[in-house]
Amino acid sequence: MNPLAWSTGALAAAAALVACGGSGTDDAAPPADASTLAQGRQTFRYDSFGDEAKWTDQLRLHEAVASAVTPAVALGAGLKVDADALPDTLKQALAEHRVPLDDTQTTLALLQLDAVVGLKGQVVQQGGVLKLTRLGVTCALCHSTVDNSFAPGIGRRLDGWPNRDLDVGRIIALSPALDGAAKAVFGGWGRGKYDPRFNIDGKNRPAVIPPAYGLAGIHRITFTGDGDDIAYWNRYVAVTQMGGLGSFLDPRLPAATVTHGSVDLVGPRLPALQAYQLSLAPPAPPAGSFDAVAAARGRLLFEGKAQCLACHGGPQFTDANQRLHAPSASMAEPESPSYAARSATGMYRTSPLKGVWQHAPYFHDGSAATLEDVGAAYNARLRLGLTAGEIADLAQYLKSL
Numbered sequence: 001m002n003p004l005a006w007s008t009g010a011l012a013a014a015a016a017l018v019a020c021g022g023s024g025t026d027d028a029a030p031p032a033d034a035s036t037l038a039q040g041r042q043t044f045r046y047d048s049f050g051d052e053a054k055w056t057d058q059l060r061l062h063e064a065v066a067s068a069v070t071p072a073v074a075l076g077a078g079l080k081v082d083a084d085a086l087p088d089t090l091k092q093a094l095a096e097h098r099v100p101l102d103d104t105q106t107t108l109a110l111l112q113l114d115a116v117v118g119l120k121g122q123v124v125q126q127g128g129v130l131k132l133t134r135l136g137v138t139c140a141l142c143h144s145t146v147d148n149s150f151a152p153g154i155g156r157r158l159d160g161w162p163n164r165d166l167d168v169g170r171i172i173a174l175s176p177a178l179d180g181a182a183k184a185v186f187g188g189w190g191r192g193k194y195d196p197r198f199n200i201d202g203k204n205r206p207a208v209i210p211p212a213y214g215l216a217g218i219h220r221i222t223f224t225g226d227g228d229d230i231a232y233w234n235r236y237v238a239v240t241q242m243g244g245l246g247s248f249l250d251p252r253l254p255a256a257t258v259t260h261g262s263v264d265l266v267g268p269r270l271p272a273l274q275a276y277q278l279s280l281a282p283p284a285p286p287a288g289s290f291d292a293v294a295a296a297r298g299r300l301l302f303e304g305k306a307q308c309l310a311c312h313g314g315p316q317f318t319d320a321n322q323r324l325h326a327p328s329a330s331m332a333e334p335e336s337p338s339y340a341a342r343s344a345t346g347m348y349r350t351s352p353l354k355g356v357w358q359h360a361p362y363f364h365d366g367s368a369a370t371l372e373d374v375g376a377a378y379n380a381r382l383r384l385g386l387t388a389g390e391i392a393d394l395a396q397y398l399k400s401l
């Protein structure tokens with residue numbers, strides 16, 4: 001079947017859908033200022049800040065996508081498809097397996113619908129064939145996933161949930177502009193990880209992609225507490241990592257001083273973008289996902305014998321607003337190179353724990369696969385004297401947060 005048979009008819013209807021900003025739903029608290037939040041959501045999901053200069057002009061990733069990234073390849077690399085952006089005719093064709101998932105033309109049609117979460121493509125049709133002319137990325141690439149309600153990898157957007165399936169390094173490694181050594185670095189990062197400092201300091205040790213929800217009231221952002229607010233880090237990522245047009249300057253990180261282009265497409269977007277992220281509540285644990293009786297025992301341990309409360313106190317379970325901690329407070333340290341040593345503070349922030357059930361693996365390097373592993377790591381390092389049963393109870397409590 002001609003892969004465009006369904007798409008040409010469906011595109012006009014879909015364009016209307018896209019134009020009104022998609023129809024995703026969020027469980028966030030009711031907005032104080034709905035229009036600011038809507039703007040922030042639009043930016044978070046769809047704004048590339050002009051970073052096509054990096055992904056298209058420099059990395060030529062659009063060529064790689066058009067020639068090699070079929071929908072099957074894209075889903076295999078952990079990219080997600082926004083079901084709300086798909087017209088009904090296309091959904092039906094997908095359900096009936098009439099859409100060729102081994103054809104890059106289908107990928108381009110999905111990009112034209114703005115349906116590939118975190119990728120922003122400009123697609124034109126020439127002689128019945130779709131061509132990808134520009135490709136950029138958005139915040140949603142790493143910090144959104146979908147609920148798989150339509151099919152694995154296809155569903156409604158879950159903004160703020162880290163995409164821990166995403167092998168972003170493998171996608172970057174598709175670039176025809178990179179040499180073998182660079183491809184080997186990017187290709188080695190693995191799923192759910194990204195090194196947001198590699199292109200600054202040349203050191204290679206990726207961090208897990210963290211949630212962008214649950215940050216209201218926390219005034220130290222990132223694993224290392226580099227910024228007092230989300231906007232600080234959003235500017236860092238948008239300019240120095242995504243390649244968006246604008247400037248980043250932090251005297252503590254001279255190597256990260258960067259200006260791209262002569263217009264600022266990042267700065268004006270930051271207030272609404274921050275407001276949107278602050279509205280993203282951490283997800284509650286699914287019903288039946290933990291043992292309430294064991295969790296009650298675990299809470300007593302958390303607050304007592306296991307001494308977790310010393311750092312994970314308060315409503316967000318973090319002392320971030322009071323202090324940062326020496327690298328040795330992280331159970332993932334010592335590591336080489338130390339992630340903290342590469343940051344602006346040289347320290348670690350106590351991680352907030354609301355919604356922690358959702359985003360395994362744990363610690364900034366993902367070295368604890370489960371919450372049981374987290375408890376076991378603290379028990380061994382801090383000689384807490386917890387039994388295996390107590391570590392299990394502690395994990396049940398963490399799953400309940």
Ligand code: HEC
Pocket residue numbers: 044137138139140141142143168193194195196207208209210211212215220221222223224230233234235237238242273277
């Ligand atoms: C290529 C993947 C990627 C993209 C794109 C990306 N981020 Fe991140 N983000 C990360 C990683 C990895 C970290 C962890 C860095 C750290 O904390 O040291 C992070 C950290 C964060 C944090 C800190 C969370 C916390 O617990 O303090 C926020 C907030 C955030 N990103 C928001 C954004 C926004 C908004 C954008 C778009 C402007 C964006 N990110 C784009 C990968 C990404």
Ligand code: HEC
Pocket residue numbers: 223302306307308309310311312325329330331332333348349350351352353356361362363364365371374375378379394398
């Ligand atoms: C001295 C302060 C301190 C104490 C005590 C402490 N933590 Fe932590 N916790 C941290 C820091 C700092 C991090 C971030 C480490 C990293 O990412 O490398 C962290 C991270 C975590 C994480 C990972 C969260 C994520 O998003 O990956 C969990 C879970 C956790 N702690 C649970 C506990 C439990 C359970 C206890 C008690 C046994 C405990 N912590 C005791 C400071 C502390």
